Amino acid sequence: MIRTLVVDDDYRVAKIHAAGIDRVPGFSCVGQAHSAAEARQAVADLAPELLLLDIYLPDEDGLAILRGLNSAGGAGPDCIVITAARDLETVRTAMHLGAVYYLVKPFGFAQLRDQLDAYRRWRQQTSGSGDADQATVDALYNLLKGPAVKSPPAAALPPTMQKILEAIQDAPRPIGASALAGQLGLSRPTAQRYLTELHRRGAIRLHLEYGRAGRPVHRYAMPDPGGHAPTKATTV
Template sequence: MPEHVYDIETLQLLIVEDDIRIAEINRRFVEKVPGFAVAGIATTKTDAQEQIECLKPDLILLDIYFPDMSGLELLKWIRGAVPGIDVIMVTAAKEIHVLKQAMHGGIFDYIIKPVMFDRFKETLLKYKDYRDNVRKLSNANEWMDQDQIDMLMGKEFKKKPETFLPKGIDHLTLKKVLYAIQQHKTGLTAEEVGKEIGASRTTARRYLEYLVSAFEIDADLSYGSVGRPERIYRYIKS
């Protein structure tokens, strides 16, 4: 069974490397990783700029040492001309000041030559996961929480155990309920919250009452002209 399952999207990658033998090795490496295709190989500054503007690849593998340019100069040009393209440096440069300049240029990773395939593959798979996660979050939300941001940034933090939550209260659902209340200053009923999060009125009310007990939200009775009064839940501003 494969380690990763990808969707039908294939990411286009441009190799910018003046040594054609190394470029060919990198091309073969790329073709071994699911979800990627080599859109082209550029060996000079002019060639690289023309292919970048024409092909607009998703990702560039960029060396630093060229006879006619510095890869750092091309990285700066990329950020100004086509800022949406991501870059992975693949180079023999080991100087700390070079690494710092590349990091300031917003590279995704920095791989030292000679390139080991396992390290190379790991980086491409991480990049593929990153792109997939960005697309999923973009389709689902206009906002992100800290956990989602940390995931995209490739950071992992030891989280406090959530065993303090009572039985029947799920952490993710609780966050959805709280967010729904925060977005409606005039308040919501349990039925309205249920519709917002795609849950039943009973489920929504269980979470709402828990938030009331935790002093995260407040509840009040609304007396309509007909029928029983309803509880209206509002966010308590800190």
């Protein structure tokens, strides 16, 4: 198992990422940290092999953690940056400091899984000994890129709507606006607006869960293969 530490100031997002890590074969989330100080202590106490590292932390930024790992010497953990920071200076600095990849939020479980799988294959290929020719070096760099990105079709969905659709595809059960908002780093009203539009287009189906009292809870799932009507579940 690749021991992985999640570093994110948002407790809810960190929990989602931790759960996603545990769903990927070969990976285990050994802890969560929500500040630079907590991250440094967790690295010392838990000895993770990989960090999922946010840039925006309350006490220092994630780049400071990367700098510290580089200056400490020895075999520290590898790092995949997961952040909403999109400016090229931050991206360039993270690469310069040794981040093996840079995932821009929001992203769905499928994208996280693909990148973790790519990292696992890269580790396996670099764990041996001996010499590497140029073809081998090129192959190792290409592994870190993950699956090839396909060109979007002419009628592609807007990026945020596409991420919501992918998150629904990956969800093991019908999912609501609040859960999607937390997973993708959106506000709940924004998530609900895209869900309503996807439902209007027929891309997803509405799943109503009825409790003992009150209004039904709206959750969403992919359409049934046979085109059946939405399922209505009773929550006990």
